[in-house]
Every structure is written in structure tokens, then in C-alpha cells.
Amino acid sequence: MILTNLKPTKEKINTFLPLGSIFVIFAFLDVLTNTFLNQNITGFLPQTLSYIAPLLLGYIGFYLIRIEFSGIKFLDKLNKNINSSNFNAFLTLLILFIIIKAISPLMNWLILEANFAGSSKDDCTGNGACWVFIKVWFNRLMYGLYPDVEQWRVNSAFILLFALVGIAFFVPQKIKKYFIIFLLFVYPFIGIKLLSGGSFGLVYVETAAWGGLSLTFIISAFAILFCFPIGVLLALGRRSSLPAIRYISIGFIELWRGVPLITVLFMAAVMFPMFLPDGTFIDKLIRVLIAITLFEAAYMAEVVRGGLQALPKGQYEAAKSLGMGYWRMNVLIILPQALKLVIPGIANTLLALVKDTPLIFVVGLMELAGMIGLAKTNPKWLGMAMEGYVFAGLVFWIICYAMSRYSQNLEKKLSTER
Amino acid sequence: MNLKKINIENKKIRDLIPQVLTVLALISVIFYFATNAQINMGNRGISFGFGFLSQEASFDIAFSLIEFDGSYSYGRAFLVGLLNTILVSIIGIFLATILGVIVGVARLSNNYLIAKTAEWYVEIFRNIPLILQIFFWYFAALRALPSPENAINFYDVSYLTIKGWYIPKFVWINFDIFCYSIIIALISIYFFNRYAKKQREEYGKILPTFTLSLGILISIPLLSFLLLGVSLSFNYPELKQLSETSYTYEKGVSIIPELIALALALSMYTATFIAENVRAGVIGVSKGQKEAAASIGLNKSQILKLVVMPQALRIIIPPTTNQYLNLTKNSSLAAAIAYPDMVLVFAKTALMQTGRAIEIISITMLTYLSLSISISILMNWYNKKMAIKEK
Numbered sequence: 001m002i003l004t005n006l007k008p009t010k011e012k013i014n015t016f017l018p019l020g021s022i023f024v025i026f027a028f029l030d031v032l033t034n035t036f037l038n039q040n041i042t043g044f045l046p047q048t049l050s051y052i053a054p055l056l057l058g059y060i061g062f063y064l065i066r067i068e069f070s071g072i073k074f075l076d077k078l079n080k081n082i083n084s085s086n087f088n089a090f091l092t093l094l095i096l097f098i099i100i101k102a103i104s105p106l107m108n109w110l111i112l113e114a115n116f117a118g119s120s121k122d123d124c125t126g127n128g129a130c131w132v133f134i135k136v137w138f139n140r141l142m143y144g145l146y147p148d149v150e151q152w153r154v155n156s157a158f159i160l161l162f163a164l165v166g167i168a169f170f171v172p173q174k175i176k177k178y179f180i181i182f183l184l185f186v187y188p189f190i191g192i193k194l195l196s197g198g199s200f201g202l203v204y205v206e207t208a209a210w211g212g213l214s215l216t217f218i219i220s221a222f223a224i225l226f227c228f229p230i231g232v233l234l235a236l237g238r239r240s241s242l243p244a245i246r247y248i249s250i251g252f253i254e255l256w257r258g259v260p261l262i263t264v265l266f267m268a269a270v271m272f273p274m275f276l277p278d279g280t281f282i283d284k285l286i287r288v289l290i291a292i293t294l295f296e297a298a299y300m301a302e303v304v305r306g307g308l309q310a311l312p313k314g315q316y317e318a319a320k321s322l323g324m325g326y327w328r329m330n331v332l333i334i335l336p337q338a339l340k341l342v343i344p345g346i347a348n349t350l351l352a353l354v355k356d357t358p359l360i361f362v363v364g365l366m367e368l369a370g371m372i373g374l375a376k377t378n379p380k381w382l383g384m385a386m387e388g389y390v391f392a393g394l395v396f397w398i399i400c401y402a403m404s405r406y407s408q409n410l411e412k413k414l415s416t417e418r
Numbered sequence: 419m420n421l422k423k424i425n426i427e428n429k430k431i432r433d434l435i436p437q438v439l440t441v442l443a444l445i446s447v448i449f450y451f452a453t454n455a456q457i458n459m460g461n462r463g464i465s466f467g468f469g470f471l472s473q474e475a476s477f478d479i480a481f482s483l484i485e486f487d488g489s490y491s492y493g494r495a496f497l498v499g500l501l502n503t504i505l506v507s508i509i510g511i512f513l514a515t516i517l518g519v520i521v522g523v524a525r526l527s528n529n530y531l532i533a534k535t536a537e538w539y540v541e542i543f544r545n546i547p548l549i550l551q552i553f554f555w556y557f558a559a560l561r562a563l564p565s566p567e568n569a570i571n572f573y574d575v576s577y578l579t580i581k582g583w584y585i586p587k588f589v590w591i592n593f594d595i596f597c598y599s600i601i602i603a604l605i606s607i608y609f610f611n612r613y614a615k616k617q618r619e620e621y622g623k624i625l626p627t628f629t630l631s632l633g634i635l636i637s638i639p640l641l642s643f644l645l646l647g648v649s650l651s652f653n654y655p656e657l658k659q660l661s662e663t664s665y666t667y668e669k670g671v672s673i674i675p676e677l678i679a680l681a682l683a684l685s686m687y688t689a690t691f692i693a694e695n696v697r698a699g700v701i702g703v704s705k706g707q708k709e710a711a712a713s714i715g716l717n718k719s720q721i722l723k724l725v726v727m728p729q730a731l732r733i734i735i736p737p738t739t740n741q742y743l744n745l746t747k748n749s750s751l752a753a754a755i756a757y758p759d760m761v762l763v764f765a766k767t768a769l770m771q772t773g774r775a776i777e778i779i780s781i782t783m784l785t786y787l788s789l790s791i792s793i794s795i796l797m798n799w800y801n802k803k804m805a806i807k808e809k
Binding site: 081082084088091092095096241242243244245248254255257258259260262263264266267270271274275276277278351355356357358359361362369372373376385386389390392393396397400401404 | 433436437438440441444451454455457458459461527528529530531532535541542544545546547548549550551553554557558559561562747748750751753754761765766769775776779782783786787789790791
């Protein structure tokens with residue numbers, strides 16, 4: 001009898017809704033004052049009870065306002081989304097309280113008590129993060145050990161790249177083709193020449209001095225450029241009807257996919273020089289680039305193979321019946337369709353490639369993560385690991401999140417077209 | 419007739435030429451590399467061979483599951499590294515699976531907050547390079563832990579400090595009998611489940627399989643404690659002063675911070691991928707299946723157990739195994755924070771000492787490769803077995 005009276009129904013909404021709201025508001029008030037004002041308004045209760053009081057109060061409150069078909073739009077939406085059952089109400093409260101509890105120290109550390117102004121570690125007096133560290137080292141984090149006066153070369157190489165890509169989007173279809181050819185086959189040489197110098201009056205900068213975020217971009221760009229065609233060839237090889245080519249492709253793909261990148265990089269750094277004639281020297285950056293390219297090409301090949309397998313047999317037969325040869329059939333009929341099918345997979349592989357670039361520190365090349373490692377061991381800046389890695393994590397997160405979002409959009413766009 | 423024959427021969431020749439050319443190119447490249455390697459090694463006065471594996475290693479390893487010091491051989495060092503790799507992989511896989519399933523299920527929750535939190539967990543941890551996460555845990559988060567004398571105390575049983583996590587040591591008597599008892603329990607569970615399945619399929623009797631299996635798993639090892647003289651006691655870690663300012667814990671087992679950082683980062687990173695697999699698997703079971711199951715009178719837990727899970731697992735398991743494999747391969751990042759795994763011990767330290775780049779890198783890569791290939795063979799077998807048999 002009492003229990004049925006306690007069940008919240010629409011008839012008694014006028015009693016239950018205010019009562020429940022009071023409970024919920026009180027629960028949140030307790031947590032908020034506790035976190036931000038250091039006042040425990042349930043302090044008169046025994047310690048354990050006071051600790052779980054907001055959970056308990058909120059739970060009761062949520063129970064009381066769980067009125068089905070109340071007719072109030074906001075309440076119905078609330079109940080449906082975060083308060084559909086006792087268990088859900090409990091989880092909702094738990095998550096909200098954890099967020100409230102966590103947000104205050106996080107904000108304090110990140111912004112409120114952090115130091116932004118200054119030029120040395122002594123300027124960091126607050127309890128929060130010392131963003132001065134990032135500010136002072138920013139140049140190094142972006143350009144590595146590239147000489148300060150020559151950094152305009154890195155900038156202009158990237159600005160040129162972005163400008164070309166930007167223009168390529170807008171120019172008419174006819175010229176676009178030449179633009180893309182220029183981007184793929186001519187620009188890389190211009191970029192490399194600009195960065196390394198040695199002629200045209202530019203000072204030579206050895207690749208060991210390259211580093212920071214710009215190196216991440218350089219390696220990603222070149223690896224993407226080269227791993228794509230190699231991956232497509234390997235995928236075609238794996239689907240080939242010629243046994244020798246098929247088995248070589250399978251062996252090659254499985255070899256790279258079976259080992260961790262770090263051992264491949266070690267191989268490029270210490271084992272590969274042994275395979276070259278005595279006295280020949282290949283730059284370490286190039287060796288690493290070859291290693292990453294081959295490694296990612298194997299993954300790319302598997303993605304492309306997925307697309308090739310998904311195409312109906314009729315496409316092959318139709319192309320053959322038109323008298324097309326192997327290459328014409330693949331380039332004109334099969335690949336355009338297959339690649340379109342696997343754009344999300346390709347994007348994921350490229351994303352993995354970008355996320356793999358920090359690994360090059362194992363062979364002594366320092367991109368963003370490596371430079372942070374260097375900066376945090378500087379005697380003047382000890383104890384700055386947290387700031388450094390939070391910053392690096394944020395930078396990589398923005399890059400990778402943007403990429404994954406872009407690929408998701410692309411996927412959606414293509415799926416509506418079909 | 420004649421024309422056709424020529425055509426076939428033409429095709430054969432046309433097919434043969436590229437194959438022969440590729441094989442020849444491959445052989446010549448390998449031959450070129452091999453000769454160069456031979457000349458280079460000759461110049462440095464070393465000859466190719468694996469004899470160095472039995473030489474004395476003369477370096478120490480900070481963390482080892484088996485006995486090891488400088489007087490053991492390089493082969494033994496390799497084994498130590500391999501075991502450490504396997505250890506961190508198993509811990510990582512275990513944690514990643516639990517976390518991944520929780521997050522994956524949470525993403526499907528009808529509670530908006532839960533689903534959003536899980537989604538943001540995935541978006542954040544998936545898009546930060548693993549190596550940065552390892553660095554963050556090792557260099558930033560774990561370095562903020564207190565020194566041993568101010569350790570975070572868990573009920574006087576284990577202590578979390580900047581030097582690692584100290585837990586009680588298990589002291590077994592007749593451990594082998596205990597192991598046998600577990601094996602016996604597992605075997606009897608297997609036979610019991612077969613019996614239960616037969617009962618269900620032939621007579622329609624449903625036995626409480628799960629409860630009984632759990633009972634067997636607990637009772638047989640328990641019997642070994644009571645009757646066969648197995649016993650277990652704990653050595654709790656104790657604080658000990660080394661000098662005026664330096665303290666440490668003794669008697670317990672120390673889990674080094676490198677292992678904690680690596681296991682945490684690996685499992686949190688891999689969990690995001692497992693969560694996505696779990697989500698895809700559950701979504702992949704069509705609504706009609708659940709409705710059909712409900713319409714023949716199965717209750718909610720039966721629907722989940724007998725209809726949804728078997729189909730969802732078929733979608734979840736193959737990509738998840740791939741993730742386990744990735745986790746194992748990613749554990750090689752240990753080299754970055756000096757956790758003594760196979761890459762650090764063997765491909766770095768041992769290589770530096772012996773200078774045998776070709777042998778050591780090939781052994782390391784082959785070990786990973788054989789691990790990967792054996793798991794993918796197992797996976798292919800499993801997929802074939804589990805594939806829906808269409809008529």
C-alpha cells in the first residue's frame with residue numbers, strides 16, 4: 001500500500017516533481033560546495049554517510065522524478081536519456097560527480113594556477129602547469145635543431161605545400177591534372193632541396209639537425225607518397241594469377257606485418273648498412289623513410305586487397321571482354337572502384353602511419369616527442385615531463401582527430417552517393 | 419586448331435616471363451646483399467654464426483622472471499627478454515579486454531552521458547600515439563608518486579611508490595599439485611559441458627552449466643588444499659631503511675614502474691580498438707534475431723546468451739585477435755622506457771655488446787614473425803570453424 005503510494009505517477013506529479021527536484025538540487029549543491037567552496041553542508045552526518053550523501057540524495061531524487069509520460073517535455077527527455085532506470089540513474093550521478101570533482105583540479109592545473117609569462121623555470125611559481133617551458137622551447141619543438149636563421153626555409157616549404165594543395169582544390173579540372181602531377185613528382189624535390197640546401201646559395205643543413213613537428217610532417221608526407229603506389233602494386237601482386245609473383249607478394253606483406261615497427265627501424269639503422277658495399281653511406285633519415293614506407297605499404301596492400309576482393313567478378317569479365325589487357329583493366333576499371341570502396345581503410349592506415357612517426361626516436365632522430373625528451377632532460381628544465389607530454393599529446397591528438405573526422409565524413413559522403 | 423595451340427603457348431610464355439624476371443631480380447638482390455654482408459663482416463673480423471648465444475652475457479637485467487645475472491649466456495638473456503615480453507602482453511591483453519568490453523558496452527548504453535563518456539574515451543586515447551601515452555605514464559604520472567616512506571598504503575598489504583608497486587609474495591608449498599588440480603578441474607569442466615550439451619540437445623534438459631562449472635573450478639583446487647597438503651602463505655612487504663634518507667620495501671614482490679606504465683598505456687590504447695569491435699559486433703546482430711528469439715519465448719538472459727552473444731562473438735573475435743597481436747607487437751615500445759623486453763635486452767643491449775647486427779635482428783624479427791604467423795593460422799582455423807555454414 002505504502003509502496004504503491006510512493007510510486008511516482010502522473011497523477012501525483014505535483015508532489016513528486018518538486019520533492020524530487022529538491023533532492024537532486026541538494027545533492028548537486030553538496031558536491032559543488034564541497035569541490036569549489038570547501039564547505040561540507042552534510043558535515044553533520046557521520047563521515048561515511050556524509051561521503052555518499054550526494055549519491056544517495058540524488059538517487060532518491062532521480063527516483064521521484066522518474067514520471068512516465070509526464071507531459072513536460074524537458075522532464076520526459078531527461079528521463080529517457082539519463083534516468084531511464086535505477087541503474088542508469090546511479091551511473092548518471094556517478095559520472096556527473098566524477099566530472100565535477102575532476103574538473104576543478106584539472107582546470108587549476110591547466111589554466112587557473114598555471115604560469116604563462118616568463119622565460120625560465122624560476123618564473124613558474126604557481127601550483128599549476130609551467131607553460132613557460134613550452135613557450136621557451138617552442139622553436140625547438142617545431143623545428144628540432146634546425147638553425148634559427150634558416151627556419152624560414154622550413155616555413156616556406158610547408159607554406160608552398162599548403163598553397164599548392166589549396167590551389168589544386170580550386171583550379172579548373174583541366175589544369176588540376178598537371179597540378180597534381182607537379183605536386184607528386186616535382187614538389188618533393190623542391191621541398192627537399194629547400195630543406196637540405198647546399199646549392200642555390202642555401203646553407204647545407206644536415207638531416208640530423210632536422211626535427212620537431214616539421215620532421216613528423218616530412219616523414220609522414222613522404223611515407224604516404226611512396227607507400228601508396230607500393231601498397232597498390234603489392235595488392236595486385238597478391239591477387240595475381242602468376243604463382244611466383246603471388247607468393248613473393250604474400251611473403252613480403254606477411255613479413256612486414258608480422259614484426260613490430262621498432263625492429264624494422266633497428267634493422268634500417270644497424271643491419272641495413274651491413275648489406276651495402278663498404279664505404280657507401282645512405283643518410284639515416286632516408287633509411288628510416290624506406291623502412292617506414294615498406295612497413296606501411298604492407299598494411300596498405302591488405303587494405304587495397306580488401307577493395308579488390310569486394311568488387312564483383314563481372315567487372316573483370318566486362319573489362320576483359322572489351323579487350324583490355326591486365327594493366328589497362330586494373331588502372332581504368334578495377335582500381336578506381338576498389339580504392340573508392342576502401343577509403344576509410346586507407347585513411348586509417350595513414351592515421352596509423354602518422355601515429356607511428358614518433359618511434360623514429362629509437363634510431364636517434366627526434367621529432368616532437370623526441371624533442372620533448374631532450375628538453376625535459378635539460379638541467380635548467382628538469383621536472384617538466386608532464387607539461388611536455390600533455391602538449392605533445394594535444395598536438396598529435398588534434399592532427400589525428402582531424403584526420404579521422406575527415407575520413408568519417410568522406411565515408412559518409414561516398415556512402416550516400418552509392 | 420593450330421592457331422589455338424599457338425595462342426596457349428603464347429600465354430604460357432607470356433605468363434612465364436614476368437615470373438622468371440621477378441624471381442631473378444629477387445635472387446640477385448639477395449645475392450648482392452649477402453656478398454656485401456660477407457665482405458663487411460670479413461673486414462670487421464666477425465663471421466656469421468649463432469655461437470655467441472652461448473657466450474657469457476656479462477650484463478644485468480633489472481627485471482626477470484627467471485634467474486639471471488651477468489654469468490648467464492646471451493641465449494638465456496634472450497629468454498628473459500622473451501618472457502618479459504610475454505608477461506607484459508598477457509597483462510595488457512587481460513586489462514585491455516576488460517576495459518574494452520566495458521567501454522564498448524557503455525557506448526551502446528541508452529544513457530546519453532554514459533555513451534558520450536565512452537565515446538570520448540575512445541576518441542581521446544585512440545588518437546594519441548601509443549609511445550606518447552607510455553611516456554606520459556612513465557615520465558609524468560608515475561614520477562608523481564610518493565617515495566617509499568610516504569607510500570600510498572593499501573590496507574598494509576601492498577604499497578604504491580615511485581620505485582614501483584610492492585605486493586605480497588605468494589609462498590606455495592606443493593605448488594605442482596595445485597597446478598595439476600587446476601588442470602584436472604578444467605578437464606572435468608570440459609567433459610561436464612559436453613555432457614550438459616548432450617542432455618540439452620537430446621532430452622531438452624537444461625543443466626545449470628555455469629554455476630556447476632564454477633563449483634568444479636573452485637572445489638577441486640580447494641580439495642587439494644585440504645587433502646593433498648597444498649598450502650599458501652604470503653610474505654608482506656616491509657619498509658626497511660637503507661640509509662638516513664633512503665628506504666625500500668623488502669620481502670614482497672616489486673612490480674617495477676616500467677611494467678606498470680607499459681601495461682597501463684598498452685591496455686588503455688588497445689581497449690579503444692577492442693571497444694569499437696565489441697560495439698560493431700553487438701550492432702551487427704540484427705534486431706530481427708532478438709525479436710525472433712523473444713517471440714519463441716526465450717527470456718532476456720537466454721536471448722543474450724543463446725542468440726545475441728554467439729553471433730556477436732563471431733564478428734568480434736577475429737578483429738580482436740588482431741588487436742591482441744598488435745598489443746604484443748606494440749609491447750616492443752618497452753625499449754623506450756627501459757622495460758627489459760626482448761627488443762631492449764636482445765636487440766639493443768646484446769647487439770651493442772656483440773656487434774652481431776644481422777644475427778640478432780633476424781632472431782628478434784623471426785620470433786615476432788613466428789608469433790604472428792602462428793596466431794593468424796590459428797585465427798584462420800577458428801574462422802573456418804565458426805563461419806556460418808550456408809547451404
